[in-house]
Amino acid sequence: MKKYKVGYTAGGFDLFHVGHLNLLERCKQMCDYLIVGVCDDDYVKNIKHKEPVFKEDERVRILNALKCVDRAELVNFEITDDKMFALKKFHFDVLFSGDDWKGSERYNKTEADFSKVGVSIEYLPYTKGISSTDIKKKI
């Protein structure tokens, strides 16, 4: 019996790498059904100020092909920025996030919002030494 039924996590997941895989496998160990929100190209370009190497549809396809992901879907600015919109759309019991977000203004607000509606947040360890940005630099 897993701790949660439906879990949600989100990110850009460009140049899919083992740090992404570690995170998603840990999420799936804790929930029966894992939904992944994939930030659209507009968000990656305009908010993260990064040029996606893999286009949004390709990033979604790669995630949907993984054994540890039950459903991956493109998400827009509103759903990425305010997790209450993500909750309205996907109806999950737990939000998973890398522990690099713990204590940030956005997640402090999300913790307060979610505690009112009984939704959990689990912070999972960020894999050190690898990121899409690092891979781009190396290439």
Ligand code: CTP
């Ligand atoms: N993540 C992780 N370990 C890494 C890289 C990412 O656990 N080494 C997690 C992030 O915490 C996030 C998800 O993977 O929950 C998607 O992160 P994303 O920002 O797309 O990955 P990065 O490789 O960090 O991309 P970038 O360098 O563009 O920020």
